[in-house]
Amino acid sequence: MTKTMRAALITHYRQAVPVIQRVPLPTPNANDVLVQIKAASINPIDLKTMAGGLKFLLPYQMPLIIGSDFAGTVVAVGTHVTDFQVGDAVYGRPRKHRIGTFAEYLAVDQADIALKPRNLSFTEAAAIPLVGLTSYQALHDLLRLRPGQRVLIQAGAGGIGTVAIQLAKTLGAKVTTTTSQKNTAFVQSLGADKVIDYHHEDFATTLSGYDAVFDTLGGPNLLRAFQIVKPGGRVVSISGLPDAKFARSYGLPWWKRQLIRLASHRLTQTAKRAHVSYHFLFMKPSHAQLTILTDLIAQERLRPIIDRTFPLTELPEALAYSHQGHARGKIVVTMV
Known part of the structure; x- marks a missing residue:
């Protein structure tokens, strides 16, 4: 049976x-x-x-x-x-x-x-697994955060944001995040150094000279992220459009790569004008990186x-x- x-x-x-x-x-x-x-x-x-x-x-x-x-x-x-x-x-x-x-x-x-x-x-x-691996691959592998660098993490009180703030701090970064006023103290308790209340403040006009942005929202928020990153900086998104280099690496057929190239043209040009690199992240499972997260949890540096x-x-x-x-x-x- x-x-x-x-x-x-x-x-x-x-x-x-x-x-x-x-x-x-x-x-x-x-x-x-x-x-x-x-x-x-x-x-x-x-x-x-x-x-x-x-x-x-x-x-x-x-x-x-x-x-x-x-x-x-x-x-x-x-x-x-x-x-x-x-x-x-x-x-x-x-x-x-x-x-x-x-x-x-x-x-x-x-x-x-x-x-x-x-x-x-x-x-x-x-x-932990999906949000932990996503945040680690964004912050460590793609944004390559180093001690003292400034990073904006969108939506700090969400599932990704709560883990990404903690991981960015383990990498020594200075973290800014967006959230509502009611969550300000909460995201600060996770390690956020600066908090933007998105209801009353526009991060794109408030911030400048950042090394990196981890975008979890996509759309207009992603396009505006390029305004705050200094030349040579990096933007990673899990909610924006895939770009041509992602399409090639993902092994998509030619016609899908062409459609992605056309759809992401505005985004690609925005990044080019800002002299900023853009990466779309589609997280991959990883035993080795899960083990890193496990060690951080054991050290009580991640919860x-x-x-x-x-x-x-x-x-x-x-x-x-x-x-x-x-x-x-x-x-x-x-x-x-």
């Missing part, structure tokens, strides 16, 4: 509410571990995936189990797995074509996970910020709350 599990599925893009139903357990490949998921967090990419906003870059076959990061316990290992064993508590972000963490079990490549930080619960650990938790049965309510865009930190879904 086939073993089954509960999972949250969509059968088509723009489906308003995912359906929770029983499906067969995944079968791990040789390099996979099978994880019993204890908790998973909601990320903007989940909302974009459901809405079909990423299908140009990342088309999925339906039905699709949604969810992009997790924490749980290893219950089986593939024949080529050497770094993990049954019983290990792990966390991670599966690669993009193997998402599906809003479920009771997940088969995931061993290269995409790490041992869970011992000083975090499963719920706390589930709030997860959780706004609310919901059981899997209330996932539609959790997604609706996330869609409002007012969460302070992460929203976590528990499988128990």
Whole structure:
């Protein structure tokens, strides 16, 4: 008899509410571990995936189990797995074509996970992988922040922002962030040196001479970011348009690369006129970088910020709350 599990599925893009139903357990490949998921967090990419906003870059076959990061316990290992064993508590972000963490079990490549930080619960650990890896790759790999440099991190009270502020401080940067007045003290407690109340202040006219901007908003906010970065500086966005160099590196077909080049022309020209480099970031799973985050958590230099938790049965309510865009930190879904 086939073993089954509960999972949250969509059968088509723009489906308003995912359906929770029983499906067969995944079968791990040789390099996979099978994880019993204890908790998973909601990320903007989940909302974009459901809405079909990423299908140009990342088309999925339906039905699709949604969810992009997790924490749980290893219950089986593939024949080529050497770094993990049954019983290990792990966390991670599966690669993009193997998402599906809003479920009771997940088969995931061993290269995409790490041992869970011992000083975090499963719920706390589930709030880290996607936002932690995204922030690390933006701040360390692309922006190449060095001690004393000034960086603007947009939306400091959000899921990405709360982690990015902390990581930027571990790199020695001077951090400015945008948030509402009610969150000023909160983002300062995370390490923000300067806070812009976006309701009453325009960062583009207030700030200047910055080394870097980590944009999490896209649109006009991204275009205005180039006004505050000094020549030779860098802008990284996870919400803006991909550019031509990203399209080449991502291995897209020629016609998609051409469409991206045309769509991003204004953005590319804005960066060129400002003498600033622009990078679009599509985060990649990384065991090595998760281990770095684990060490920072163990040293209490990085901590997860959780706004609310919901059981899997209330996932539609959790997604609706996330869609409002007012969460302070992460929203976590528990499988128990």
